Amino acid sequence: MKTYLRILQFAKPYSRFVPLYTIYTFLGIIFGLFNFTLIIPLLNVLFGEVGQKEAVVMAATKPEFALNIEFFKEFFNYYFGQIILQEGREGALLFVCVMVIISVFLANLFRYLAFRIVGALRAHVVRNMRHTVYQRVTELHLGYFSNERKGDLMTRLTVDIQEVESSVVSTLTVVVREPISIIAFFILLFNMSVELTLFSLILLPLSGGIIAGISKRLKRKAKEGQNSLSFILTIIDETLSGMRVVKAFNAEPFILSKFQDQNSRYARIQRSIANKRDLASPLSEFLGVSVVAGLLLYGGTLVLNQESDLSASEFITYIILFSQVLVPAKAMSAAFSNIQRGLVSGDRVLQVIDTKPQIVNKPNAKVLPAFKEEIEFRNVSFAYGDKPVLQDINIHIKKGTTVALVGPSGGGKSTMADLLPRFYDPTGGAILLDGHDIRDYTMESVRAQMGVVTQESILFNDTIFNNIAFNKTEATEEEVIAAAKIANAHEFIINTEAGYQTMIGDRGGKLSGGQRQRLSIARAILQNPPILILDEATSALDTESEKLVQEALNNLMKNRTSVVIAHRLSTIQHADQILVLQQGRVVERGTHDELLENSGLYAKLTQMQLTV
Template identity: 65%
Template sequence: MKTYLRILQFARPWADFLPLYLLYTILGIFFGIGNLALVIPMLNVLFETTSKLAVPEHLPAFAPTLDYVTGTFNYFFAQIIAQHGKLGALLFVCLVLITSVFFSNVFRYLSLRIAARVRARVIRNMRRTLYNRVIQLQLGFFATERKGDLMSRFTNDVQEVEISVVNTLQAVVRDPLTIVGYFVVLFYMSVKLTLFTLILLPLSGGIIAGLAKRLRNQAKTSQSTLGSMLSVIDETLGGMRVIKAFNAQEYIKEKFEQQNDQYAQASRRIDNIRDLASPFSEFAGVLVVAGLLYFGGTLILGGNSDLQAASFIAYIIMFSQVLTPAKSLSASFGNIQRGLVAGERVLSIIDVEPTVRDTPDAQVLPPFQHQIELRNLQFSYGDNVVLHDINLTIEKGKTVALVGPSGGGKSTLADLVPRFYDPTAGQILIDGHDLRGATIHSVRDQMGIVTQESILFNDTIFNNIRFNQTDATEEEVVRAAQIANAHDFITATPEGYQTLIGDRGARLSGGQRQRLSIARAVLRNPPILILDEATSALDTESEKLVQEALMRLMQSRTSLVIAHRLSTVQHADEIVVLQHGRIVERGTHEELLRNENGLYKRLSLLQTSPNPLQ
């Protein structure tokens, strides 16, 4: 119930729809019950028992009671009989019935329109909230979560909430009100018979609750398995080249089949359990109707009932109509379980609080003027300490390179500067301002980042260069491309700057993608630049073009460069050598090469020696 209410929170503000929805629903129920109540006067006319009606001498004074409704109808009914006879009374009943059915359906339609609006609002707000939360989360969150499972929450889980929860909202609100309305009328007609009908209801309710609990457990398995299956699909599409190269089609198919079979089995169990709820509730209702016919019949035949034959028939018809909303309600409780589990999966992401966020008193970081300082910096992934007591100062306009063996902490250190993570201990200061006291937006607004993997979007070349710089002119975009050595290949494409580059830039070569990333950074024109192995995955020709573009980009900027190829950082003002999360050497290229026993010298020999393995 807690999850259901939380899902409904996404429909706020409730005042926009709830009063009207309740009004239309109640009016629809009122006229719906009236349709059945009109059976009594019609049967009285047909059975010629109208003389036994309790007819008031005067039109009753208004009161919100059933006595007023029945008294008013009987008053006009008696007037019609007196003036137009039984055929006129029958015509009157039929006209009232048509009017009642018309208004019943009008109000039902109006309530459905409001329900559709609420459904669209809930799903829109839930998906928006989920997307906003994912955008806010720190990079470390995505290192532990499967991409396919996250996609499943955006698509299948939200859709399941719409199908199973929001679509049943009307049943959850309307059906209980309908049942209450019917029982109010039934109690008004006969207290003794209505109490008899309530005997089996707690029993059937308990069985349906047990089925709902089993459904919930199976739904958790189903949604989790679906997320795993989507992860396999995502890995397959992203790694198709490797799968084919290793002849791993059968291996990956087996992984997919395993998840696919588990999902099919879980879905089948859910359907079997869910489909049991509705037939059971219907069978239990028929049992009650049969018992009611027998019990009520004995009372009437024995002369112990206050109901006439016409009223008893109308009572049976009206009670049988209770079965429809009861059956719908039980089916809704079955359907809703899967949606509640999907809702919990969505809410579990929404409830994750970002570990990197603005403090309540965060200030806008002033424009960069002097230096970046890393003071006694430490960082850990859980219990695994990655960086130990890092002290480093980068003066404005200088280039500092980070080199060292893989796993030494270079990329982690670079990720701390734009606050992708916050340090476990120590400080990162820009012009004396601790970055944790500045807003994340103002920190990253002063930085440009070019990584080894060029992250491009399925859009035009122009829009990729102008990413989040929508006020940039065409001349500025072209100038950025020229600086990045990208203009020539762009103009050689069929549509030039308006050429679509495909998913993640699949229609471009690695060097072309990297030069577009550099052009994007050039257009941003940041005072601080972070280059994370920007040329390590390129061929010699592409590396030369990209390296030229990077040199232009780094001019007059403060740069932090990570590189495996030491030849690309020889020009750096300072080279910092990291090993096991500690700074083991620092200096210029020439200074470090003079240290015969140093790690940098050893790495340089490995890269320049024609036979490094000998």
């Protein structure tokens, strides 16, 4: 119930939907009930139980207005008696048939209008939920995505939200309208016969308990099904991303077997869910008809023995009305069964929404002033959980200088670079820009002063122009071309099929590694940040591409403060300062020549690369 109510919160503001929906639903139910109450006069006319004598009595006195069922009953009988006296039984029959047609038309008209409101509500809820989940995903820190399966996140963003729409939001009509219908039916039934209605209420809870038991088991299976589906999407994503490796190792049978195992498990779970869900509707119908049969036997005996206040026509109408109670009851039991899958999906979606971002702006965080003097790491430490990665880092980076981070893998180079744009916050110490602790300022203003070029070129399935002008929608064609020229990218761009409007495919798959990297550099150049972070930007390239990319990087680094993570030490020989990191500590620092003279770890690493 808690999950259901939380999902409904995405319908705010309710004022757009609730008043009109309530009015339309109420009117639809009233006219629907009126259809069935017309059965009594119809049967009385057909069976001759209302003649001139009865009509005179019915039309004798016009009732005074009162807001209750008795007034409407007497008011109808008054006019019905008038019509019998004036038009005869044939005229009364025509009147009843016309009233049935009008009431059916109005009942279905208001039902349709209510459906339109629910349709708008459903679209509103799903849109708000999908927006909230996507926004929360963009707010989460990078470590979250390292711990979660991408396939599972994709399942929650797509399949789970779709399941919420089809299983939860779609049942809003049933959850709201059907209880009102049942209450209205029972008010009318109590008004006709208290004894028979109380007898029926003894039998109904039995069928409700059986349906609830089935639905509880259904929810458990639905949770297993959604988890299995997330595994399937993870396998698909990994297969598509790693197809080159799959084929290189002849691993098609292996990966297919892995997929088949999960696919078969999901199919078994879905079959079990379908069996339980499909059982709910026929079972509820069987139990409902059994209750009607018991009611017919008990009530019919009373009528035959003249122990009931109901006439034969009233008893028949009572049974018809009670049988109609089964329609909303059956709809509710089916909806209650279907809703279980949606509630499981809703829980999974809400888990993402409830995940708190670890990197957030402080209350009243200010905009970071423009960078002028230096970056300082002051006693900086960082740990992933209980595992220390950086310990007591103390460095000063003057504006306009280049600092290179080198050392063995796992030494903390990338982590140190990730702390600067606040992808993570240090667990100890502080990072200062011109003496300002960057945690006291908004993330947006900190990152606006930094450009990042990573080893893996992160490009999007869009045009070359839009990739360079990413998040800078006001950029002109001249500015984009100028950035591309500085990045040594203009020549290959104009030779593509559509120039700057060429689509580059998923992750830039239509381009070579060097071309993708130069587009990443052009994107950084266009942003024109005062601080650059280069994370092994040339390590994955061939010699020719590396030369072009290195030239582009040199152009990019002019008059900027740069933090460079280097795998190939030959690319950072001219750095103003080189920091050697080992096991999370700075073990050496100095220029290239100074470090070679020390004959320490840097000299050893340089020698190893020269001999390779």
